[in-house]
Amino acid sequence: MNYQFDFHFLSGNFGALWDGLKVTVQLALISNVLGLTLGFGLCLLTLNRWFFIRWPAQLFIEFFRCTPALLQIVWFFYCVPMLFNVFIDPITMGVLALGLNLTAFNAEAYRAGVQAVPREHLDACVALGLRRWQRTLYVILPQALRSALPVLMTNGIGILQQSALVAIVAVADLMYVGKSIATEAYRPLETYSLIALIYFAMSLPIAQLVQWLERRQDVAQAR
Amino acid sequence: MTTSHRVAIAPSASLVPNIADANFIQLRDVYKSYGEGLVVMDCLSLDMRADDRLVIIGPSGSGKSSLLRVMMGLESIQGGTISFQGKPYIDGNSSKGRGKPLDVSLQTQIGMVFQHYTLFPHLSVLSNLILAPMKVHGLSKAQATEKARMFLARLGLENKLNGYPSQLSGGQKQRVAIARALMLEPKLMLFDEVTSALDPEMVTEVQSVMMQLAEEKMAMIIVTHDMHFAKNIASRVVFCANGKVVEQGHPSQIFTQPKEPRTREFLKKVLHLD
Numbered sequence: 297m298n299y300q301f302d303f304h305f306l307s308g309n310f311g312a313l314w315d316g317l318k319v320t321v322q323l324a325l326i327s328n329v330l331g332l333t334l335g336f337g338l339c340l341l342t343l344n345r346w347f348f349i350r351w352p353a354q355l356f357i358e359f360f361r362c363t364p365a366l367l368q369i370v371w372f373f374y375c376v377p378m379l380f381n382v383f384i385d386p387i388t389m390g391v392l393a394l395g396l397n398l399t400a401f402n403a404e405a406y407r408a409g410v411q412a413v414p415r416e417h418l419d420a421c422v423a424l425g426l427r428r429w430q431r432t433l434y435v436i437l438p439q440a441l442r443s444a445l446p447v448l449m450t451n452g453i454g455i456l457q458q459s460a461l462v463a464i465v466a467v468a469d470l471m472y473v474g475k476s477i478a479t480e481a482y483r484p485l486e487t488y489s490l491i492a493l494i495y496f497a498m499s500l501p502i503a504q505l506v507q508w509l510e511r512r513q514d515v516a517q518a519r
Numbered sequence: 520m521t522t523s524h525r526v527a528i529a530p531s532a533s534l535v536p537n538i539a540d541a542n543f544i545q546l547r548d549v550y551k552s553y554g555e556g557l558v559v560m561d562c563l564s565l566d567m568r569a570d571d572r573l574v575i576i577g578p579s580g581s582g583k584s585s586l587l588r589v590m591m592g593l594e595s596i597q598g599g600t601i602s603f604q605g606k607p608y609i610d611g612n613s614s615k616g617r618g619k620p621l622d623v624s625l626q627t628q629i630g631m632v633f634q635h636y637t638l639f640p641h642l643s644v645l646s647n648l649i650l651a652p653m654k655v656h657g658l659s660k661a662q663a664t665e666k667a668r669m670f671l672a673r674l675g676l677e678n679k680l681n682g683y684p685s686q687l688s689g690g691q692k693q694r695v696a697i698a699r700a701l702m703l704e705p706k707l708m709l710f711d712e713v714t715s716a717l718d719p720e721m722v723t724e725v726q727s728v729m730m731q732l733a734e735e736k737m738a739m740i741i742v743t744h745d746m747h748f749a750k751n752i753a754s755r756v757v758f759c760a761n762g763k764v765v766e767q768g769h770p771s772q773i774f775t776q777p778k779e780p781r782t783r784e785f786l787k788k789v790l791h792l793d
Contacts, residue, residue, distance in 0.1 A: 419593050420637035420696075424651035425627040425703065434650060438641045 305481045306490065309473075316473030317494065323390055323469060324456040330395030331455065332448065335402025336437065342407060353403075360400035366461050369393045373465040390462040390469075398455045405447035409440030446513070449506045453499045460495070470494060542605045543569040543738060544590075544707070550598030550611065551585060551618075551762075559585040560596065561762030569706075572733050573740045574753035574770070578785060581759045583742040587709045590740070591631045592620040604628075604706070627655065630700030631709040634716050636692045638684035644671070644695055645680050652702050663702075670698040674728060690721030694728055701732075708732065708739040715744065726752075746789055750774055758782045 306313075341353035360368065372393040377383050384392075413436055421431040441448075463472035470491060478487035544567040551560040559582035567573055575583045588594045589609065590601070595618030596611035603625050611618045620626040638647050648670065649663035658666070671677045674694050684692055693713055700708060710729065714722045726748050732739065733752050743749055749756060749770065756773040758766045758781075766779045777783045 414635070414637075416633055416635045416637045417639060419588075419591075419631075419633060420639075422593055423591050423629075423631040423633075423700065425623070425655040426651060430654050434654070435639055439639070442641060 299485065301486060302483065303486050303490075305483055306477070306486065309477050309481075312473050312477065313470070313490075313494075316468060316470040319387060319468055320456070320459055320470040321498075322387065323394060323459040323462065323467075324452075326391045327394040327398050327455050327459070328452045330391070331398030331402045331451065334395070334399040335448075336406050336440075338399055338403035339406035339410060339440075340432070342403060343410060357400045357403055360397050361404075365394075365397055365458050366464065368397055369461050369465060386462075386465065386467045390459070390465070390467045394455055394459055394462070397458070398451060401451045401454075402444075402448055405444045405451060406440055408447070409442070409444035410436055412443050413439045443513070446506045446510045449502060449509070453502050453506075456499060457495060542602070543567050543571070545602045546586075546599065547601070548599040549589070549596050549601060551582070551589065551594070551596045558762050560589070560599075562599070563759075563763055564599075565757065565764055565767075567738070567740070569738050570736055570754070571738060572752055572754045573757055574749040574755070575740065575742050575757045575759055576744075576746070576749060576785075576789075577759035577765075582762045583759055584711050586759075587631065587711050587740060587742060590707075591629060591709060592626050595619045627703060628706045629709060630703055630705035630707070631711065632693065632696050632700055632713045634712040636684065636689070636696065636716075638687075638692055638695055638699070640684050642683075643680075644676070644682050644684070644687070647684070647695065648699050648702050651699070656703065666702060667698075670701060671695075674698055688721060689717045690724045693717065693721075693725045697725075697728055697732075706738060708737055710739060710741040710743070712742055712744065714748075744789070746774070746786075758785065760785070 338353055338356065341349055342357065344350050344353075369390065372389055373386075376389070417435055417439075418431065421435055426434070459469060460471035462469055463475060466472065474487050474491035478484040481487070544565075546563060546565040549560045549563045550558075552558040557580075559580070561582075563582070563586070575586065577583055585594065589596055592609075596609060597618055598611045600607065600612060601609040606625060607621060608625050609618065609620055610616055615621060638644075639650075642650065645664065645667055648667035649658075649660065652658045652663040652666065653660060668677065668680065671680055674697075676691060676694060676698070679687060679691065679695070684695070687695065696713075713729075714725050717725065722745070726745075729739070729741070730752060741749070741752065753770045755767055756770045757764055758773065758777075758779070760781055766773065766777060766782045773782065774786065777786060
């Protein structure tokens, strides 16, 4: 291979890349906020004792788990406006698709955490006179959150990577900007390498943090 | 039994129920079964006075723990009635309350300590103690903290205030669990095999706290396999088998001259094992 690397052309595109990065971070952050909050709510629904509440919640989860994320995004972009006659800006649409996808995966993570809370703790809550919502908020959620945290964070990084999929529906995220620059400058190798490096640099610290948390939990459990 | 620091652990004198109240708790024909096969309470009737310390003994599966769990509202009954402080508390004969407590204000006057540690691991000792007083009784954080300090000091655990449950020994955990229940100023305390999961050397520290409560005339129902402790703490021993009360009486009578053959048989077995 006698390819001459040339990164100079990128200097003129820093502004565009920065804008793309901001969109990507925005997509990932808002999706995570949605996923973390709605995910817990959805998890509670799947644990409800009424079949007609449990069943649709489970169906929602299976829908997002059993179809490709790319398809979900495309479906949201093309089908939601047609079906419901609403036109939302592309970023919001992307956030919705990614956020609901994450909601489904996080609900499963939360569920494992909720089910790990010992039954005796629920009895103790009754004995202490705590109401159902107080029990959920002060006793179940904090414990479930703690044990589910590594999986929730891994899912969170996952959604940062998957946010690149919205480039296909012309949301101007990092991936989309990168693709445009690569095509305009005929320099795919440099551009895509740089983009990959940016995604990597954003994800690695979080992945390391997850590992550290898991080690700490193992130590705590061994005690 | 060491009772070196004889300071009151019950929060106030008003807590102690009226001694004259003979109708403190009345169970009438209480029926409870799990599915078809397992009947744990079979037309069980029992009275308790406000100054009683009932110790329930009996073979496993005889409904001892079920009785406590029903009183606490953790499980329902399918027949009979229970009154508490002269008021209807649980009605298993009608669909009202579905066999669970009818009156939340009565339910909150009962405290319970369990066999397994039930301190919330994500909360400090202090937060474990003040959670319910703040959320259920509406105490301010300052009031609740003050109260928690007082209880922990009396149980000799004041230096554990900011510790976490994982940093406590089993005996300390159970003592904090007792303090947590006492924070709500219950009129009745239920103890469900609270020393069964403990290492032998930690049993005494928990039992001495219970003895202290007994001296302060706290009404309690205790389920235990420790016959020696039962003899010491009980004002009345109730022997249950097959979901029925077989025999009850003063501990000295039950342990030395049991009337019923079933009681004799049971005591022979457990005392031999000791």
